[in-house]
Amino acid sequence: xxxxxxxxIIEHYKNPAYRGKLDPHDISFADNNPLCGDHIQIDLRVSAxxxxxxxxxxxxxxxxxxxSADLLMESITGRPIEEVKKLNKESILELLGIDLGPVRLKxxxxxxxxxxxxxxxxxxxxxxxxx
Amino acid sequence: MKLNLTEIRKDFPILERETQAGTRLTYLxxxxxxxxxxSVIQAMDDFYRMSNANxxxxxxxxxxxxxxxxxxxxxxxxxxxxxxxARQIIYTRNTTESxxxxxxxxxxxxxxxxxxxxxxxxxxxxxxxxxHMLQAERGIELEFIPxxxxxxxxxxxxxxxxxxxxxxxxxxxxxxxxxxxxxAGEIIRLAHEAGAITLVDGAQSVPHLKVDVQSLDxxxxxxxxxxxxxxxxxxxxxxxxALLESMPPFLGxxxxxxxxxxxxxxxxxxxxxxxxxxxxxxxxxxxGAAVDYLSKIGxxxxxxxxxxxxxxxxxxxxxxxxxxxxxxxxxxxxxVAAFTLEGVHPHDVAQILDKDGIAVRAGHHCAxxxxxxxxxxxxxxASFYLYNTxxxxxxxxxxxxxxxxxxx
Numbered sequence: 001x002x003x004x005x006x007x008x009i010i011e012h013y014k015n016p017a018y019r020g021k022l023d024p025h026d027i028s029f030a031d032n033n034p035l036c037g038d039h040i041q042i043d044l045r046v047s048a049x050x051x052x053x054x055x056x057x058x059x060x061x062x063x064x065x066x067x068s069a070d071l072l073m074e075s076i077t078g079r080p081i082e083e084v085k086k087l088n089k090e091s092i093l094e095l096l097g098i099d100l101g102p103v104r105l106k107x108x109x110x111x112x113x114x115x116x117x118x119x120x121x122x123x124x125x126x127x128x129x130x131x
Numbered sequence: 132m133k134l135n136l137t138e139i140r141k142d143f144p145i146l147e148r149e150t151q152a153g154t155r156l157t158y159l160x161x162x163x164x165x166x167x168x169x170s171v172i173q174a175m176d177d178f179y180r181m182s183n184a185n186x187x188x189x190x191x192x193x194x195x196x197x198x199x200x201x202x203x204x205x206x207x208x209x210x211x212x213x214x215x216x217a218r219q220i221i222y223t224r225n226t227t228e229s230x231x232x233x234x235x236x237x238x239x240x241x242x243x244x245x246x247x248x249x250x251x252x253x254x255x256x257x258x259x260x261x262x263h264m265l266q267a268e269r270g271i272e273l274e275f276i277p278x279x280x281x282x283x284x285x286x287x288x289x290x291x292x293x294x295x296x297x298x299x300x301x302x303x304x305x306x307x308x309x310x311x312x313x314x315a316g317e318i319i320r321l322a323h324e325a326g327a328i329t330l331v332d333g334a335q336s337v338p339h340l341k342v343d344v345q346s347l348d349x350x351x352x353x354x355x356x357x358x359x360x361x362x363x364x365x366x367x368x369x370x371x372x373a374l375l376e377s378m379p380p381f382l383g384x385x386x387x388x389x390x391x392x393x394x395x396x397x398x399x400x401x402x403x404x405x406x407x408x409x410x411x412x413x414x415x416x417x418x419g420a421a422v423d424y425l426s427k428i429g430x431x432x433x434x435x436x437x438x439x440x441x442x443x444x445x446x447x448x449x450x451x452x453x454x455x456x457x458x459x460x461x462x463x464x465x466x467v468a469a470f471t472l473e474g475v476h477p478h479d480v481a482q483i484l485d486k487d488g489i490a491v492r493a494g495h496h497c498a499x500x501x502x503x504x505x506x507x508x509x510x511x512x513a514s515f516y517l518y519n520t521x522x523x524x525x526x527x528x529x530x531x532x533x534x535x536x537x538x539x
Contacts, residue, residue, distance in 0.1 A: 004482060005537055014538075037495045037508040060508055062476035063538075107478060 003098050005063065013063040018073035020056040029118030030059070031125035033110045038065050040114045042073075050081045062107050064100070069111035071095040076115070084119055087112055089130050132429065134436045139428070140518050142168040150488030157489040157523045162307050162467055162496075162514035164357045165338060167421075171360055174420035178413045186412055187386060187403075201412050204419025205402070211422045212352065213343040214369050218401040221368040221375070222410055226334040227257040229353030229368035230301070232405060233330050234261035236378045237351075238299065244270035247297040249327070251276040251284055251313075252504055253306045256497040258332045262301070276302070278504060282309040282458040289318070293325040300329050304336035308498045308512065309458030310441070310467030312340070316347050323348065328374070334358055338516070339437060339465050341430040344369050356414065361421030365414035368405075375401050382407040433517045437466035440515045444468050444524045451531055457510060466515035469496070472531060475538045477511040483537060484530040491527070 022028075022043035030041035038061030045054035055077050057069040075095060076084050092108050093099065100108055113125035120129075140146050143166045150156050158166060178200060184193035186201045202217070209217040223229045242248070248262055252275045265271055274292050277285040284302075300322040304315045315336075319329045330351040336342055338359035344352045351374070355366035370378075380387055380398045384407035389397040398404045425433065442461040445468060448454050453473035458464050472480055477493035484491055491513045495502045502508060513527055 005479070010538065037499060037502065039508065060476075062478035062482075064478070066476075104478075104482070 004100075004104070006096075006098060009063055009067040009096065009098075012067035012070040016057075016066060016070040018056055018070050018077075019058060021058050022054055022056050025054075027118045029114055029125070031110075031114050031117065033061070033065070033106055038062065038107065038110055040065065040069055040111050042069075042111065042114050042118055044115075044118065046081055052076050052079055052081060052084060057111060061110065064096075064104055065107040065110050068092055068096055068108045072111050072115065081119060085116065087116070087130075092130075132432050134428065134432055134517060136518070136520055140520075142170070142424075143518050144169060144172070146518060150485075152486055152488040154488040157487075157526050159513040159515065159519065159523065159527060160490045160492050161338075161358070161516035161519075162335060162512065163492050164363065165360050165516055166518065167362065167417075168360055168424050170424050171362065171417045171420045175362060175413045175417040178416045183413070185409055197412055200419075201410070201415045204415045204422075207419045207422045207426075208367055209369075211426060212337065212354075212369060213345050215345065215372065219369055219372055219375060221370065221402045221405040222415060223353075223366045223368055223405075224364060224411070225355040225357070225366035226332060226353045227366075229351075229366055230258055230330065230332065231261050232368055232381045233301075233351050233353075233370075234265055236381045236405070237374065238265055238271075239269070240377075240379050242269060242271050242298055245272060247272045247274060247295055249274050249276060249289070249292055249297045249300045249302075249322075251302045252278040253282075253284070253309060253311065253498065253501050254301075254303055255307055255332065255334070256499070257334075258301055258303060258330075259500070278309075278501065281460075282306070282311050283463065284311070284313055284318075286314070286317070290321065293321060293327070296325060297322070297327045300327050301332070302329075303332040303334075304342070305333075305339065305465050306458070306467070306498075306501075307335050308467065308469045308496050308501055308510065310464030310469070311459055312336070312463060312465055315349070319348050319350075335465060335467075338425075339430075340434055350374055356418040356421060359421055360424055362411075362414045362417040365411045365418050367418075372401065375405075380407070381405050384408045386410075428517065436517055437515050437519075440519055440521065440524065441466045441468065443521055444513065444515065444527070447524055447528045448531075451528065451535075453535065454531065457505060466519075467512060468514070469510040469512040471507055471510055472534060475534055477509040479538070480511045480531070480534050483534045484527070487526070487530050487533070489523075489527055489530050 025043040026046045027044040040059040055073040116129040117125040182196040184197045186198040205217045209220045276289045322329045328350040333354040337354040352369040357363040387407040457469045481493035493511045
């Protein structure tokens, strides 16, 4: 019926391949979307030469936030952490293949904010991390 | 008297607008903010076209006219909730500011470390955070009347809490999520017996029920214009005269003073003592027009209509497999239906309904602790007002079936 709920998004929401936790992990961080209470935790394993070898997300949220988290985990697995640091809003929109209004954009970007806050070792997932 | 929905809907121009779906708007989000009738829009438009000037202290015609309109609206609002006098109606920005006024002025002058304030588990953030802030600043204590599984306040626990001699009991008259209409009169009577004063969050009750602050014996009563057919940016705080008179001013500035010297001031009398700076004048005029509109239709008729719609909505929603409703049965609640749909996040429910022009809200509705209590991050919420119809409930139900199909 509608671009926002493309099949790929519903599919990643219902059957996420990267949902879970990693123990042990090298990086772990969690935060909320204060607008809707969505919660995402991301665990990473990073090799000695700075490659993301394993990535998982956990938490709860809408189809957009969960699908974008799953797609994001998929896309960073096997990539250098330095590249992960450069991901931004456009990277997520490209992964989702849709355009989003300001409210739903927050849902889509939550996982990237959490990821970057974890990678940079920050205390909070803030908006400027993804601009 | 039964409402004439065809006529009422004509009063609200926005209900005629087309949505992105090409359909007519189905507005089920009045708990967040109500739509505005033409009479309110026109009153504000007339004010700016004809009467606009700053109020008080002006002697020219426009200043007198706008002052009179501003104060006439206060009279109407006072009468609407049966306040003893208009000087007990303080204009604020909204319910939130009204509650903050009590927290900053009355509570900071009267509460010390260890003093107890009783709230409830079903409060909106606006009746939680001001008290959290005071707790951090003053070391007051907070206790909460628990919410039962069926969405009612546990009055037995309340009575136990009252043994601890609270100074203030602050609670919502009607929950913005569960819809629960709390027994405000009884809660207030018990608080008074225990020596506490009371503050009622009336943001949801004043728009939907006949509220009489004198028969309730409320010490403070807070509400907003925008949820009762009025404009945003203006609300009111009712207070008992003796309390308001004993309180220090809230914000300092023009209009709230009787006299200012270089190093001192004397505060103005009620209600101006609490109204610093140029207020929302056109909005006050709109607020008065909203009260006129609701009074003309009659609050009893509005409440009866909402009850009928809510009863029908709960019955239809309950039939849908996977839908879980929150809050008490229709006889104990106002026009609110908060629900979850199994396997689908409330945001997605709201977004897909929006594609058919149906406006519902999704999230924690500024009542995060209440959602935590029920173990859910969010709900979808449909809410009903005087302009909503049974047909719109049917559209909502059909929309939810569509959502189920997409996520099926």
